[in-house]
Every structure is written in structure tokens, then in C-alpha cells.
Amino acid sequence: MRIGLLGTGPWAQMAHAPALAGHAEWDFAGVWGRRPDAAKELADQYGVPAYDDVDALLADVDAVAVALPPSVQAELAVRAARAGRHLLLDKPLAPTVEQGQAVVDAVREAGVASVVFFTTRFLPETEAWITEQAAAEGWFTARAEWLGSVFTSDSPFAASPWRQEKGALWDVGPHALSVLLPVLGDVRRVAAAVRGPGDTAVLVLDHVDGASSTLTLSLTAPPAAAGVAVELRGAAGVTSLPDSSGSAVSALVRAADALGEAVRTGRPHPCDAAFGQRVTEILAGAEAMAADAAG
Template identity: 35%
Template structure:
């Protein structure tokens, strides 16, 4: 069997959990980054590519772990060279750009995997399995909370670049809401002003309310707090037949389901036997080898960006935003200009 060749673009904080995953999978990894490539490569025993073209040429899969504004252009470059792509969330800065990336991958016959890693956390995956099995009936009200210390890099907070807390941090739970309750038709969002405290200049909280096509409502809250704020996530899903609740501070998490028994696997595992980042990459590699969908599809990447984009529009206008996700994921129409007619 030939060794899988992976090109890792970027050497920032998130690169190391991807590096751990690729090393666990036995891949031969090359790194390219404007900063930090040598240190990352030395730490993990990877090779350093002299430039982007060399990295892509030496890869079967290109893994993009750079700041958000570069995701779309880098993905398109790798796709144009016929490489499969793993791209950190969000897939692109706008839904239109995300759809262009998905269309390009489809036309090139390569696979594209948006890295929505929360789907691979055992607790969240268990909740989705119980919802899909009908254990609580149709989801009616969903609540997601995610918070921690504000990131220090300025691009995270620049809505024109990282997209602020909604597109960067809260997109995890926007994706969870879509995964658990289906497409969204209306989005309303509010956000606090930035803190005036010099010790926490980027502290912010946002709340997004999603109306699903099914009639379910999702409440998604995200916070970036002061230095030292402990990272915490929780999710609560209520239906007519029961509730599900997980909290990163609970061990084990709670699943309140009538007649549920621990022995039947209703309680999420309290620890992670394998890193969710490694599990995610393992699924993507297997999906390529087996010709099947992964737990996250390319179209899921468009949906999450479209919902985040609608939330940011709601923040700007102060009004709810109507959304047609089915239209958002349709391939772009082929025009006469596109085919050279």
C-alpha cells in the first residue's frame, strides 16, 4: 500500500491537532506556511515544502489550517491541481464563495471535506444518533452554548476577515443545529458591544435564534471572554418524548429519555479514546478510499457558512433574515460565457 501524502498549509495553533491526526494515521506530511513551518516540521518529523506549488505537487490530500480569508483561494488552487481537500471551518468567507469551491471540487472529481470537528466529539455524535433514532421525538427546542477566552489574533475579531465570533466560533453550533434539526428558514441575531475593559478588549457575547423548516427553534450562544475564562460547551435538545443534555463540565453528561438504559449506549462516553480531530481525518480518508460520504459533506460546509452569513446580516440590520438553504447549495448555473459559447 502506498503511503498517504498530505500537504498541511498553515502552522498556527489549530495545525497541531491536525498534525497529531495525520501522524496517527501514518501519513507522510509536508508543511508550507509563511511562519512556523520549520518548527512544526521539526516537532513532528514532517518535511517542509519550499512553496505552495511544491506542497500541492507532493500531496494526495491538501489540509488547509490557515486564517479564514485564505480558505477559498487555497482550496481552489489545490482542487485545480486535482487534489482532495480538507479545509478548516468555515469553508469560505461567504456562501457564494463556499459554493464556488464545492462546484469546483465536483467538476474536478475530487473530494472536499469541511472540518466541522464537533460532529466527531463522542457526546455530540451520541446525541445525533439518539435524535435520529427518534428517542425524544421530533426536536422542538435546541440550545447550544460555547464560550472561552477570546483569541488574541486580531483577524478573529475582524468581521471582514475572520468574521467575528459568529462565523469563527459559533459556526460549530450552527452546524450542530443543522445536523440535528435540519434546514433553517429564518435567522435572527444579537450581539453585545465589545468590552471597554482594557484587560479584555475583545470580550463579546452573541445570541442567534434559528427557525428550522420543521418549526423547531434553536438558540445558539457564543462568548469570547477575558483571559483565563475556562472553555465550556453545552447542548440541550427537547422533544415531545424526552430531552438530551450534554455539558463539558458534567461527567457523564445527562440524557433524560424515558426508559433509557445505560447498557444500551444512551450515555455518551465520558472520555475520548481517540482525538475527535483524528477521528475526523480518519473518516475523511476512509470516505475517499471507499467512495462514500463522510459524516460531514461539502454541502454541509455551504449550509453552515450561509447560516452564519445570515446571522451577520441580521446583526447589521437588526432584523430577522429569511433563508433558502436549498438554493444556497445548488450548483451554480452554467452560462454561455462559462462554456466559451
């Protein structure tokens, strides 16, 4: 099957293009970007065509991988789904509930497969840990800390306009939720959401299975304080999210594997567009609550 890449930014260069080019099942068929010169430069690196017209790319492929800001992704995902193209999307699915629902509706109506790339869900060690904890019962509480120094270091994402606007809640919040939801169950309500230093957000979530969780999210943590930690406590004791030896590229290869499996079997993947939309709904609720708390 043929897959095209929409996007030419750092994430497309660092992860998507090498993952698609090296994939055994998908044929990397071309690149489209909002800047034609950047699309040509990236496409030339991999010996594939650059497209000036996104519809021309859609006509030539079976699926698209999207590495674009959430608002652009949501619009093009609807367009691609309506053209009958399968979707390998990035998180967050969309910046608003309405845009996310439009993607879900388009996917459902077109009958195409979708996978949203939550990195932690596609790394072998962390995927296995999540599966193991989801099978256990009696979780009481959890804490998740996703602390980055994107805006306080030389990160290639520091200049990202959407990250500057939406902050850690929307950038790393999806990662934390992608780990907690399959283990603790859906979120019944956002019990609290407040802003901390910089773009830091602190959430308290009430889950349908009775557990609570606390999330601390930041892109402005001091570099020495950056890191990721998830801890669960319950009847089974205490357990923590393990480190992973995998890379973003290897995780994206596994996500592309998952999309291929969903196409072949017709069975939705757990990280499909509907799951991405649920994450969007929780983030939007937390964002509104934090804004109210800030006055």
C-alpha cells in the same frame, strides 16, 4: 496516501500536525506555511519536508489538511481541488458565501473528497449523541450556548486577526450549527440575530422541521462563565449534549479517517464542503441581520 499540511499557527501545531503524524492510514508528507521559517520549524519537529512553494507540495501529495484563516483556506482549497487533491478543511469553510461556493464548485468539478473539521462531530460521545437525537422525532425547541473566553484569557488564539474581526459568530457558531442542523433539520430562516456584550451574538433560528433554536455565542465571556451546553426539548423529553473525553487531536484523527473513507467509497461525508457552505450561508445571513439591528 500522502497528506500535506497547509498552515503553521497554533491550531496546526496543537492539533493538525500531531494528528497527521500519528495517523495509521495517511502518510504525513510535508508542511507549507505563509512564513517559511515557521514551516521549517514545524516540519523539522516531525521529520518531514518544509515547502516554500504550495504548488510543489500539492504535486507531492494526495490530500491536504488546512489550518489557515478562512479567507486563505478558501483560496487554497479551490487551488488544491483543481489540482485533484482531497481536502481536510477547518471551520468556517470561508468568510463569505461567494468564497464558500467557489470551494464547493471546485470540489464537485474535480470529483475530490472533502471533510470540514467540526470538532464536536468527530468526538465519539458527542457524535453518538447527535446520531441518536437525529433518529428521534418530535423535537420542539433547542438552545445552544457556546461561550469561550478567548479574548479574556491567555488563549493562544487571542491574537488571531480573523477571530478579532469576525468574532464568536464565525468561530464557535459553526460548532453550534454542526450539532443542531443534523438533529433539527436545515434552517428555514434566521428569525433574529443581535449583538450582546463584547463579541457575543444571539440567534433565533426557524428550522424546516418546525423546531426553533436559540444560540448564544461568545469569545468574550468571563472565564468563570465559559462553557458549552446544548439542550433539546420535545416529545422524547429533555436531553443534553454529553461531555467528551476526547481531544482535538483524537477528533482530527477521526476526521482524517472520514476523509480516507470518502476517498475509498466515493460517498460524501455528512460534514463535507457542501455542509460547510450551508453553515457559511446561515452565518452570513445572521451577520447581515445583526448589523441591520445594530443600525
